[in-house]
Amino acid sequence: MGEAVTIADIILARDRIGDAIERTPLNHSRTLSGICGTNIYLKFENLQYTGSFKGRGARNRLLDVAPGRGVIAMSAGNHAQGVAYHGAQLGIETTIVMPANTPFVKVARTRDLGATVELVGADVMESAERALQLAAERDLEFIHPFDDPVVIAGQGTVGLEMLEQNPELDIIVTAVGGGGLASGIAVAASAHDRPVKVIGAQTERYPHMADRLERRPSTAISGSTVADGIAVTEPGELTTGILYAHDVEVLVVSEAAIEQAIAMLLEIEKTVVEGAGAVALAAAMEYPDVFADHNVGLVLCGGNIDPRTLSVVTLRGLAVQGRLNRVRVELDDTPGRLALVSRIIADAKANVVQVDHDGLGSSGARSTILELRIDTLDSAHAQSVLADLRAAGIHADLVDW
Structure with a gap:
């Protein structure tokens, strides 16, 4: 039995999608290299027109749709935008089923790109049930976001580009949800003229591919995730087989590390990534021994983050670094005491950005x-x-966020 996806499929995908997809930069980061103790190269897939790598696989798959037939897909956002945009470019009507909790920015963008959107389900797998139902009812062609060989071949063009841009890469790290991107990159890397290891990264809240590859019970930690783009409860069967065949290891990273990586990429590289787009850097920071003294390519796979989420992550990042602080002060309720506090803080070259006054929560009436x-x-x-x-005799304490 032949391989589900081959390097020939990926090369063909590159030729098919052509100039419809950006050849995004692969840049060395001197600062992040110093922080991580290795040579870090960033692949800026967040600069694609639809904000993620997903347009590669979507375009490649849509080119196989029969003229006049509509398509449907389920997606947490990025596959949705890829299908919507490239469907419109190819004159194909598109319907997208998205989880009910999908960030507003992804829903609005998908509709703006021309798709009909339905919000159904708690996650993409529940959305998939509705999408398959509609596909049968309306005779629509279902475009799977990751468990499709033509989609995987399209995603594999990321790896092909990276190794053309820097043939000396030793390791490529990418986010894993359903596994389509990592699978495509693994196939591309296997055809390189020197060994290249592919490593996946997942959030601790959705480590399902890591658990499946290790053949262990679920280790998922309950709760929501900032990496909603890879919040997949059921990895693909096809992708699992490819990752297993190519000995791809999947590392599990903390939510705190993902948030830190988002903030660092914004401050250091001046680039906006979503949670899924930051997990590769999070892995490099949490597992330094795995990457030490290697040339490491990190795929910034998407940048479609809700502005409110980005704001919260940025402020939390400042708090973690000790640059934004909550200080609780109790003082006598007499004239001049607030002015004294302000003067002390100003003299210390710090800056007050917010003041909340509570006359009822103190230890005394005065x-x-x-x-x-x-x-x-x-x-x-x-x-x-x-x-x-x-x-100065003022009772003051730092308060945890």
Whole structure:
């Protein structure tokens, strides 16, 4: 029995999709290399027109649809936008079923690109049930987001490009949800003229491909994830087989590391990624021994993050670094005491960004509580501000976020 996807399929996909897909840059990051203790190269798939790599597989698959027939897909957002955009470009009517909790920015963008959108289900697998039902009722062709050899071949063009752009890569790291991107890259890497290891990365909330490859019971930690694009409960059968055949290891990373990676890419590389687009960097930070002293390509696979989520992640990142702090102050409720607090903080070269006043939560009727949010250089600077307040006889403590 032949392979489900071959390097010839990926080369053909590259030729078929042609200029309809951006050849995104692969850039060395000196700063991230220093932080991670290895040579980091970033593949900016978040710069695709639809904001992710998904247009590659979608375009390749849509080219096989018979003229005049409509298509339907289920997606948490990025496959949806790829199908919607390239369907419109090819004159194909598209319907997308998305989970009910899909970020608004992805829903709006998918509709703007010309698709009819239905919001059904708690995750993509529940959305898939509705999509398959509609496909049968309306005679629509179902475009699977990852468990389809033509889609996988399209995604594999990412790996082909990376190894053309830097033939000396030792490791390629990418997000894994259903496994389509990692599978395509693994096939592409297997045809390179020197060994290249492909490593996947998943959130601790949805480690289902990692668990399946290790043949172990579920290790999922309950709760929502910032990496909604890879929140897949049932990995593909085809993709599982390809990853297993190519000895692809899937690392599980924490939600905290994903948030940190989003914030770092924004601040250091001046690029916006979604949670799934940050998991490769999160893996490089959480597993430094795996990547030390290698040339490592990280796929920033998507940038379609809800602006509110990005805002929260950015502020939480500042808090983790000790640059944004909550300070609880209790002081006598007499004239001039608030001015004293403000002056001490200003003299310490910190900045007050918010003040909340609570006259009922203090220890006495003649005292009051202030909760301050202050900007500082780092944690040491924050502690210095606290010391200055206490030296002036003011009771002050840092409050956890």
